[in-house]
Amino acid sequence: MARPYWSGHIQISLVSFGVKLFVATEAKGEIRFHQISRSTGERVRHQKVLASALEEAPGEAAAPVEKDEIVKGYEYSKDQYVIIEPSEIANLRVPSKHTVEIQQFVSLDELPPEYLEKPYFVVPENDIQGEAFAVVRAALAKSKKAGLGKIAFSGREHIMAITAAPGDAAGMMAYTMRYQEELRKPAEYFSDIKKVAIDQESLALAESLIKKRTAKFDPAKFTDGYETALKELVEAKIKHLPIPQDEVVEPKRGQVINLMDALRKSVQGAGAAPATGKKKPPVSVKEVPAAKSTKGIALVKSVAKAARRKSA
Numbered sequence: 107m108a109r110p111y112w113s114g115h116i117q118i119s120l121v122s123f124g125v126k127l128f129v130a131t132e133a134k135g136e137i138r139f140h141q142i143s144r145s146t147g148e149r150v151r152h153q154k155v156l157a158s159a160l161e162e163a164p165g166e167a168a169a170p171v172e173k174d175e176i177v178k179g180y181e182y183s184k185d186q187y188v189i190i191e192p193s194e195i196a197n198l199r200v201p202s203k204h205t206v207e208i209q210q211f212v213s214l215d216e217l218p219p220e221y222l223e224k225p226y227f228v229v230p231e232n233d234i235q236g237e238a239f240a241v242v243r244a245a246l247a248k249s250k251k252a253g254l255g256k257i258a259f260s261g262r263e264h265i266m267a268i269t270a271a272p273g274d275a276a277g278m279m280a281y282t283m284r285y286q287e288e289l290r291k292p293a294e295y296f297s298d299i300k301k302v303a304i305d306q307e308s309l310a311l312a313e314s315l316i317k318k319r320t321a322k323f324d325p326a327k328f329t330d331g332y333e334t335a336l337k338e339l340v341e342a343k344i345k346h347l348p349i350p351q352d353e354v355v356e357p358k359r360g361q362v363i364n365l366m367d368a369l370r371k372s373v374q375g376a377g378a379a380p381a382t383g384k385k386k387p388p389v390s391v392k393e394v395p396a397a398k399s400t401k402g403i404a405l406v407k408s409v410a411k412a413a414r415r416k417s418a
Contacts, residue, residue, distance in 0.1 A: 124231030
């Protein structure tokens with residue numbers, strides 16, 4: 107098992123038990139880019155240097171500052187800094203560095219999704235903590251509640267919601283949350299939207315379309331199409347094949363889309379919800395000559411034909 111991201115206690119009134127938090131997500135992208143000089147093809151590396159060295163000799167290479175010489179500094183006036191040592195930050199007096207004190211409980215449907223940030227797995231610290239952990243987890247699951255508290259890590263104190271893990275899982279889930287001031291006011295963006303009279307027949311058709319395309323959520327159906335397209339681009343470059351490019355289809359001028367007709371046709375043609383991500387999206391492809399390989403051109407043409415058949 108990986109090392110825990112945070113270890114400490116969850117405290118609910120007089121009940122306290124040790125837990126470990128593990129990050130529940132990981133980056134799966136396989137394509138990694140480096141910064142390269144276009145003229146030489148060499149990799150570009152960044153170094154931290156003194157600002158004064160650049161000001162005194164902007165055209166010359168400055169000596170890099172060693173990592174152990176770099177500390178944090180707060181600018182309290184123009185070009186005047188107070189130095190903060192790492193040990194001083196580590197010893198900040200913040201109780202939530204060690205204990206998440208649950209301040210209240212809320213229903214799960216009261217947690218607005220726009221406030222949720224990052225998920226974590228929560229497990230008991232050891233077998234001794236297992237009984238209290240299991241009882242609290244069962245109570246959260248039965249009541250469909252989340253406990254709200256605060257936790258300090260990564261240089262700040264976060265709001266945290268703790269819930270029972272879904273299904274038959276024996277663990278808990280924790281979610282860091284945004285503060286209210288971090289969210290922009292929706293009125294600044296929605297206030298200019300003009301009110302529209304809703305046609306009841308259109309509404310009924312839209313509801314029917316939603317119902318027909320409703321399916322149980324299966325996260326395995328969704329894959330990263332952008333990552334797939336990047337892999338195809340990189341492979342085409344390496345093998346000197348023609349490069350497939352997305353072709354944007356411009357709508358015909360003067361074309362008026364009748365909402366009612368569009369809804370009717372959509373409902374008539376709607377089956378089960380599509381398996382999103384399993385197949386490539388129906389995009390048209392332009393062939394951009396990049397090499398003399400006839401085999402590669404045939405390959406890209408076949409991809410283009412398949413894409414056009416799917417979009418038809």
